[in-house]
Amino acid sequence: MMIRTRFAPSPTGFLHIGGVRTALFSWAYARKHGGTFVLRIEDTDLERSTPESVQAILDGMHWVGLDYDEGPFYQTQRFDRYKDVIRQLLDSGHAYPCYCSKDELEALRAQQEANGEKPRYDRRWRPEAGKTLPEVPAGVQPVIRFKNPLDGVVAWDDAVKGRIEFANTELDDLIIARPDGSPTYNFCVVVDDWDMNISHVIRGDDHVNNTPRQINILRALGAPLPVYGHLPMILNEDGQKMSKRRDAVSVVDYADKGILPEALLNYLARLGWGHGDDELFDMEQFVQWFTLEAVSGSPSRFNNEKFLWLNAQYIKAADNQRLAALIAGRLQAAAVDTAQGPALSDVIALVKERVQDLNALAVEVDYFYQKRQPAAADVEKHLSADSLARMLRFADQLEALPEWTAESIHGLFKPFCAEEGIKMGQLGMPLRVLVCGTAQTPSVDAVLAMMGKQEVLRRMRA
Numbered sequence: 001m002m003i004r005t006r007f008a009p010s011p012t013g014f015l016h017i018g019g020v021r022t023a024l025f026s027w028a029y030a031r032k033h034g035g036t037f038v039l040r041i042e043d044t045d046l047e048r049s050t051p052e053s054v055q056a057i058l059d060g061m062h063w064v065g066l067d068y069d070e071g072p073f074y075q076t077q078r079f080d081r082y083k084d085v086i087r088q089l090l091d092s093g094h095a096y097p098c099y100c101s102k103d104e105l106e107a108l109r110a111q112q113e114a115n116g117e118k119p120r121y122d123r124r125w126r127p128e129a130g131k132t133l134p135e136v137p138a139g140v141q142p143v144i145r146f147k148n149p150l151d152g153v154v155a156w157d158d159a160v161k162g163r164i165e166f167a168n169t170e171l172d173d174l175i176i177a178r179p180d181g182s183p184t185y186n187f188c189v190v191v192d193d194w195d196m197n198i199s200h201v202i203r204g205d206d207h208v209n210n211t212p213r214q215i216n217i218l219r220a221l222g223a224p225l226p227v228y229g230h231l232p233m234i235l236n237e238d239g240q241k242m243s244k245r246r247d248a249v250s251v252v253d254y255a256d257k258g259i260l261p262e263a264l265l266n267y268l269a270r271l272g273w274g275h276g277d278d279e280l281f282d283m284e285q286f287v288q289w290f291t292l293e294a295v296s297g298s299p300s301r302f303n304n305e306k307f308l309w310l311n312a313q314y315i316k317a318a319d320n321q322r323l324a325a326l327i328a329g330r331l332q333a334a335a336v337d338t339a340q341g342p343a344l345s346d347v348i349a350l351v352k353e354r355v356q357d358l359n360a361l362a363v364e365v366d367y368f369y370q371k372r373q374p375a376a377a378d379v380e381k382h383l384s385a386d387s388l389a390r391m392l393r394f395a396d397q398l399e400a401l402p403e404w405t406a407e408s409i410h411g412l413f414k415p416f417c418a419e420e421g422i423k424m425g426q427l428g429m430p431l432r433v434l435v436c437g438t439a440q441t442p443s444v445d446a447v448l449a450m451m452g453k454q455e456v457l458r459r460m461r462a
Contacts, residue, residue, distance in 0.1 A: 003035025004199045007061075007068070008189070010042045011053035014250035015060035018204060018234050018242070021268040025231060026202045027066050028269075028283075028290040038196055039071035044188055046076070060251035064261045065283075073196070075188050082183040085191050085221065086144055086176060094220040095176060097142035098125040099134070120172040121145070144177035146187070146217055154212035159229030159292040161205070166212040174213050190214045194223040202292070205230040229292050232299045234271055239301060258330075258358030260318065263311040271300040280313055312356040320345040323352065323361065330362035341369045342450050350442055350450055368451055371459050372437025382439065387430040390420060394427065395460040398453070406449040413445070435459045 007023040030037040043049040089095035155165040176187035
């Protein structure tokens, strides 16, 4: 069997990280088996779907680096095909027109709820042998309903959750076309998966209730059934469903927070799937290891501390020129001019082990190009009149150095401290605050060497 998977988001908002994980698992399964990964935009919700949301999906897929082999396909461009299949179901007796008005359906629901019954369509327009249908009302455009089986069960062996069964008595006759003839979501999905020869439908478990309806439609069409695998949802640290109000849930949110895309994919891969104790791996390794059988059927919690740790590992390993390009916009927004001073990539090499995200990296490099205004507490603690006088004496020794290297600068520390009768902290901390505007820097000799002799002396004597 040729493996074909798909990612089919609805363009009604941002690209959710739950969607990215679904896309990742679908992509990995196709890649592992030499198959095809399809991108499909399910835009039949004409009121809520927007071109901006479509572009956000495409941009998000590009940012995380999930390349698709076919698509993007748009459901709104396939309406003629859907209408053909609806006619096929009508002709074969597997669908029928229903002329119930909205008021009738609301009255039916109210009566059923009052009787303590489960609200559902009562199939009054469903044609059956020996049944007399109501008179067709004039001027009413019907919906088209699928004629769901009345008995038996719908069952499938879910690749993630195991055996799942639904009694057909729990399923009503699904609307597959609206009065204006436009097809509905559950129907379009069936036709798309059939036409695109999708072998494995890997999606969130919020679709479990849709699956028996879709299976019944596929069987009515004589179409093959794909393998279904439903992924459990991602919860936040409090064990709640992630929401935009409380959590970063959009791919754009993570890009703005300074997360590297490969770190996000690595972390999402570990949410609900695992390979022993392995935490850090690239996508090539993930593809080799990935199996649907290893996906957990239980929800996973997003641990922000572990996620940031993972992002830090990727920053440490990243090419410095690439990191420079990634934080250039952040520095520009903060009015930090890197044209004068050390090469940005060299500064990044010195400081990147101190940060967990790109935003912090941009902050960490800024004092190499402009002195920060030190915090009042740092000034009070480290820049007394005595320490400032001492800094001027140390500046004289720095100026006399024949070569400006971290080693030669470091060579001054011990003799100067002995001469002044102080400990290294009484030299290093005031020196950091005076030159950099912060008491938190990498090794001070390396910082001074990187900053340049004239700039260091200018700041010390300003």
